[in-house]
Amino acid sequence: MSQSWLLKNGRIIDPRNGVDRQGDLLVVNGAVAGPGEAATDGVREIDVQGCWIVPGLIDMHVHLREPGEEYKEDIVSGTRAAAAGGFTAVACMPNTRPVNDGMAVTILILQRARDGFARVYPVGAISKSSRGESLAEFADMKAAGVVALSDDGRPVRDSQLMRRALEYAGDYDLRVISHSEEKALGRHGVMNEGAVSTRLGLMGIPTAAESIMVYRDIALAEYTGRPVHIAHVSTIMSLDLIRAAKARGVRVTAETAPHYFTLTDEAVAGYNTNAKMNPPLRSEPDRLAVCEALADGTLDAVATDHAPHSTLEKEVEFDLAANGIIGLETSVPLTLALVRQGLIDEKRFVELLSVNPAGILGVAGGSLAAGVPADLTIIDPALEFDYTQDTVVSRSRNSPFLGWRLQGRAVLTMVDGRVMYDLHQRCEQHSS
Amino acid sequence: MNSGKTMTTGCHFSHKHILGIEHLSAEHIDHILQTAESFKEISGRSIKKVPTLRGRTIVNLFFEPSTRTRLSFEIAAKRMSADTFNISASTSSATKGETLIDTARNISAMHPDIIIIRHSCSGTPEMLTRYVRASVINAGDGTHEHPSQGLLDMMTVREHKGRLDGLKVTIIGDILHSRVAHSDIIGFTRMGSRVFVYGPATLIPVGLEKLGAVVCGSLEEAVRDADVVMTLRIQKERQSDPLLPTFREYAQNYGVTREVMALARNDALVMHPGPINRGVELMPDVADSSQSVILDQATNGVAVRMALLYLVMGNT
Numbered sequence A: 001m002s003q004s005w006l007l008k009n010g011r012i013i014d015p016r017n018g019v020d021r022q023g024d025l026l027v028v029n030g031a032v033a034g035p036g037e038a039a040t041d042g043v044r045e046i047d048v049q050g051c052w053i054v055p056g057l058i059d060m061h062v063h064l065r066e067p068g069e070e071y072k073e074d075i076v077s078g079t080r081a082a083a084a085g086g087f088t089a090v091a092c093m094p095n096t097r098p099v100n101d102g103m104a105v106t107i108l109i110l111q112r113a114r115d116g117f118a119r120v121y122p123v124g125a126i127s128k129s130s131r132g133e134s135l136a137e138f139a140d141m142k143a144a145g146v147v148a149l150s151d152d153g154r155p156v157r158d159s160q161l162m163r164r165a166l167e168y169a170g171d172y173d174l175r176v177i178s179h180s181e182e183k184a185l186g187r188h189g190v191m192n193e194g195a196v197s198t199r200l201g202l203m204g205i206p207t208a209a210e211s212i213m214v215y216r217d218i219a220l221a222e223y224t225g226r227p228v229h230i231a232h233v234s235t236i237m238s239l240d241l242i243r244a245a246k247a248r249g250v251r252v253t254a255e256t257a258p259h260y261f262t263l264t265d266e267a268v269a270g271y272n273t274n275a276k277m278n279p280p281l282r283s284e285p286d287r288l289a290v291c292e293a294l295a296d297g298t299l300d301a302v303a304t305d306h307a308p309h310s311t312l313e314k315e316v317e318f319d320l321a322a323n324g325i326i327g328l329e330t331s332v333p334l335t336l337a338l339v340r341q342g343l344i345d346e347k348r349f350v351e352l353l354s355v356n357p358a359g360i361l362g363v364a365g366g367s368l369a370a371g372v373p374a375d376l377t378i379i380d381p382a383l384e385f386d387y388t389q390d391t392v393v394s395r396s397r398n399s400p401f402l403g404w405r406l407q408g409r410a411v412l413t414m415v416d417g418r419v420m421y422d423l424h425q426r427c428e429q430h431s432s
Numbered sequence B: 001m002n003s004g005k006t007m008t009t010g011c012h013f014s015h016k017h018i019l020g021i022e023h024l025s026a027e028h029i030d031h032i033l034q035t036a037e038s039f040k041e042i043s044g045r046s047i048k049k050v051p052t053l054r055g056r057t058i059v060n061l062f063f064e065p066s067t068r069t070r071l072s073f074e075i076a077a078k079r080m081s082a083d084t085f086n087i088s089a090s091t092s093s094a095t096k097g098e099t100l101i102d103t104a105r106n107i108s109a110m111h112p113d114i115i116i117i118r119h120s121c122s123g124t125p126e127m128l129t130r131y132v133r134a135s136v137i138n139a140g141d142g143t144h145e146h147p148s149q150g151l152l153d154m155m156t157v158r159e160h161k162g163r164l165d166g167l168k169v170t171i172i173g174d175i176l177h178s179r180v181a182h183s184d185i186i187g188f189t190r191m192g193s194r195v196f197v198y199g200p201a202t203l204i205p206v207g208l209e210k211l212g213a214v215v216c217g218s219l220e221e222a223v224r225d226a227d228v229v230m231t232l233r234i235q236k237e238r239q240s241d242p243l244l245p246t247f248r249e250y251a252q253n254y255g256v257t258r259e260v261m262a263l264a265r266n267d268a269l270v271m272h273p274g275p276i277n278r279g280v281e282l283m284p285d286v287a288d289s290s291q292s293v294i295l296d297q298a299t300n301g302v303a304v305r306m307a308l309l310y311l312v313m314g315n316t
Helices: A075-084 A103-112 A137-143 A159-171 A193-201 A208-222 A238-245 A256-262 A284-296 A331-340 A347-363 A426-431 B024-046 B068-079 B100-109 B126-127 B147-161 B179-190 B217-222 B247-254 B296-313
Strands: A005-014 A019-028 A043-048 A051-054 A057-062 A087-092 A120-123 A176-177 A229-230 A252-256 A378-388 A406-414 A416-424 B057-060 B081-089 B112-117 B133-140 B170-173 B194-198 B228-231 B270-271
Touching: A005 A208, A005 A347, A043 A426, A043 B133, A051 A347, A057 A075, A057 A347, A057 A378, A057 B024, A075 A087, A075 A406, A087 A378, A087 A406, A103 A120, A103 A137, A120 A137, A120 B217, A159 A176, A159 A208, A159 B228, A176 B296, A193 B147, A208 A229, A208 A238, A208 A252, A208 B170, A229 A378, A238 A252, A238 A284, A238 B228, A252 A284, A252 A347, A256 A284, A256 A331, A284 A347, A284 B270, A331 A378, A347 A378, A416 A426, A416 B133, B024 B147, B024 B179, B057 B068, B057 B100, B068 B081, B068 B112, B068 B147, B068 B296, B100 B112, B112 B126, B133 B147, B133 B170, B147 B179, B147 B296, B170 B179, B179 B194, B270 B296
Parallel strands: A005 A043, A005 A051, A057 A087, A087 A120, A176 A229, A229 A252, B057 B081, B057 B112, B112 B133, B170 B194, B170 B228, B228 B270
Antiparallel strands: A005 A019, A051 A378, A378 A406, A406 A416
């Protein structure tokens, strides 16, 4: 039986239940207590004055690298980083070695996750080995515990396969998460195509490489009537397509990552391999459009695309460096920056990072209603900190935000009422 | 010191590395060109050697095949009495062994004074500066820059025209893959020339005007009244990217012929960084005409590289 907690003097922001109030939240036996429920003996009190109490944050797009590339990250280290970043759950992409395209790998991931610091929701592959040739066994994987399907990183090229995936996945209530990219257009590209790539002499990936496939995926979702989720949206044109599709009732949802609303392709200057990812950092107009789309509902979620790589993949020539950056520990402060800038409000912040990811994946969470498991995050929105090599919790350190002074972070993360991260170590002091 | 020509500028040259023209101010470009002009005479002597860099160690680290640039740097170094060493390395993924950084650190541990690097990946010289103590000179990186070529082009034009300011410099061909074009566009623009480029749309990179170039809509617009017409080497395809149907069609529509040159000023210079595809981007009679300064480019390359070696060693 887990510990009971009384979280005192916080600002409870729970948009799914229409709550935004100052007050206390009681956690009894790992669940959020109901209104009449009394504190039992042995309840520990924590004063969270000045902090927000929100439903546990869910990062619906991460790479945990296990099995196969544990030198970059594994499920324990990755979920430790997640908890430190305020996430109580993560959905991990299937591009492990071997690819999570069947029950065996799914079971292994879930088994390893028992020692983790956050809930792990495996995403299964759309195609066998993510080769884009034939469908993986969706039913089997669903039975084993996958919550969605994606060939992230190796986008489905064959439109017929994508259509069949949407149809068949619908039979098992699995959302298809599309990495929408026409690879031929950016075949030699290593960054966004534009004035900056020309200046740096780096081959470009045009914005059309993304929007062409976003349109294809929308067209297939519209035609089949099945839902599709577009991963890491980065361009104006993609957002316009999604906005228009939503307006005519197509079942499309979409996410972006903090780097797309924080940085532009100028961050590549100096050939910084920690600014290399796919899709690439885009231009300032694209960045502004992403911010706008987060506010107006075109984008449903913020997901980090946490992609750990070691120095072996990153301390090399820019052309040869691997794509991707870590993101779990910087998502909260970077998204809070949008709140401070007045682009989104606190309620929207919680929707983007908790309510909507839970809804899209069809998993529990995103709510602090009485009786739900106490997955919650306590955020100090004012707390400033230096994000440096030495403070990174993830096993890898490939972040373009190293050296940044950030504001706002999770100070306490609970899963099922159990403390997974406790910045100020107040919980330990209580128990000793 | 018999290299000791009097420098006419009071410029304080503070660059330890030469990574690209983009990092050089007009004043510094001018200073390099003046230094090169003063060194040029050494190559005309019967004994082509000055002791200026005696005892200095220079490593030519070439990850890409090169004939003229490497030879030019080596001749420049030897005429300055430096000790030079050539390393040809492969970057193909098939021969992945030691990382570039390990190679660089090992070379650095042997205390060279200057590392001259050519690499197929843009930005590699800049990356190298983070791992070595030596001065780094970029001898061409990917499609980024080829600063010594840009400088020798400016030197050659200035030698013939007496100035760079106000000239119309036209560059025709594969701008997309040309580090020479990038260095020339930045350099000539910075020195007051107007740079016009022309080529098939497949070979014109996005946002080129941000570097200062005017992208022309026709060959005629590009060449009319030009003071300099520079053509670039054409490749039909690169890495499975279909850029052009045929050389024949390119030559007919973009090749610089006598008729095309007639649009330019009568005293216009014909330039090419080499190697030339004769009959494709440049017709042989134009390449060999009295307007051609292509061989002057090669001669001046040695002088420019002598100047760069001299200046990065802290001499002004």
